[in-house]
Amino acid sequence: MAFPVDILENCSHEELENSAEDYMSDLRCGDPENPECFSLLNITIPISLSNVGFVPLYGGDQTQKILALFAPEDSLTAVALYLADQWWAIDDIVKTSVPSREGLKQVSTLGERVVLYVLNRIIYRKQEMERNEIPFLCHSSTDYAKILWKKGEAIGFYSVKPTGSICASFLTQSYQLPVLDTMFLRKKYRGKDFGLHMLEDFVDSFTEDALGLRYPLSSLMYTACKQYFEKYPGDHELLWEVEGVGHWYQRIPVTRALQREALKIPALKSRSGFSCHHCH
Template identity: 55%
Template sequence: MKFPVDLLADVSHTELERLAHNYMNNLLYSNPDAPEHLTLPDSTQVTINICSVGFIPLYGSSDKQKVLALFSPTEPLTAVALYLLDQWWPVDDILKTADPARDGAVEVETVGERIVLYILNRVVYRAREMSSEELPFLCHGEKDHAKILWSNGEAVGFYSVKPSGSFSNSFATRSYQLPVMDSIFVRRCQRGKGFGLQMLEDFVLSFKEDCLGLRYPLTKPMYKVCEKYLRQFPGDTDLLWEVESVGGPNQRTNMASKIQAMDHSVSRSLSFTEESLVITEMTEKDVVITTQIQDAESMECTVEIVVHYYYYFFKVEKYEFEKQRIV
């Protein structure tokens, strides 16, 4: 079975939109007492009528190219299916491919790939998986440089790039001073499998410049990805930079230096029992380790214990304790 990304390889957006308008015209004159229904992969049935469908812009604020979407009563602002080539496709099927050659990071070029990128960004990330602490990505434009990461017949993530010399969305008269990874996303169900590192490596291999940028602010998981990359390629300490705006000389922070500076301390807590001094240590994986020191004599001291790990943002504290005698 082929999926939209396979079927739309040689189809123009004009043809796609023409078919959608024809469908809408027929839907206007259909029998309202006998509507169609679409069954989603989770067995939910969605009624298809003039009130549940509408055109959505594929490239954000630009309404030049649109696709016809179906909305359910429980998700009135989020598409659950798209009308493509005379057929309704649930969004989960739009993220699949039957082409075994479509594997790894594949550049977005066709209309079908642009639609997959839209679903990953606007539906999967923004509507389903974005946390309250994260900022939404802007819609990808028709000319944006992006790659979709495919694995085992599914789109598992994407990243987009602003090449050096391209103009900034915020500053139309200013261009990027270096290639910048503008966005990167891995689906929640696919995390922990090294896909973020795979896309970062692909980004590095795609450009010849001596400096490459990563859009500020990075998420904590992305800092971890960068740390893994720099451990794997220690010779690239001057290659990756966290950048703001267009990445001018004063808008860059070296990633290797920043990661080292983020080597914060994990503190250990100390407490007393009647028989022993108990040291409780929180490890990198949040596993509690308890150590007992037996036969302790009376003591009066100040102890500062510092354990270093990357990305753990705990405050270093001094523990002062005083005990006349431990029995």
């Protein structure tokens, strides 16, 4: 069985959106007393104009949209997306039938951009984000990103702001070094060195003498960094925790950041949670 990431290999945004517009036209003309239904596990969801809508695929960029079906009890959580002329459940969108799609693969096709969106906006933000974690902004249509595939399923991703790319928060400034901006790994795959694998891949993919990691370090990144320095003790001066675009006054060695976080852990255990500002 082929999945959206396989089917949309050569599909354009225009084709995807036109297909969705045609579906919406049919829905407006349909019989509201006899609606089409979408089956999800043990639930049957009637499809109507009240629980279907377009959502921006790239966040602030409203030009490219995809059609989403929302749960009746939660109008903010998409349970399916309309792709390749049919509805697909979220869990199926992150699957692939292509055996060669294994390990870390750079995002290039529309289908892969949709998988990245689902992992970030739906699986991470709606299902797996802890109270003290920070939601990521949507990735843009041109962001450098890689998806981690494991046995036919997308289980994580990381994205990078390369040197010279423009900072969304400071449009007149560009990144001074490559910055690993977002990293996510599904909870059921944590504790198996996949975070370390993504960090190693980031280091291997960029040749600069200094590489940045977005402040504040997530728990996943914190663990990956500890493992990395245990494995590569000579790289202590390579990785920097970065704010903003990474000017020399906006970065500290990751080794120092790890020491800071180690001091925080006992304090955090006595508190219910905390929040931080995430600058992009």
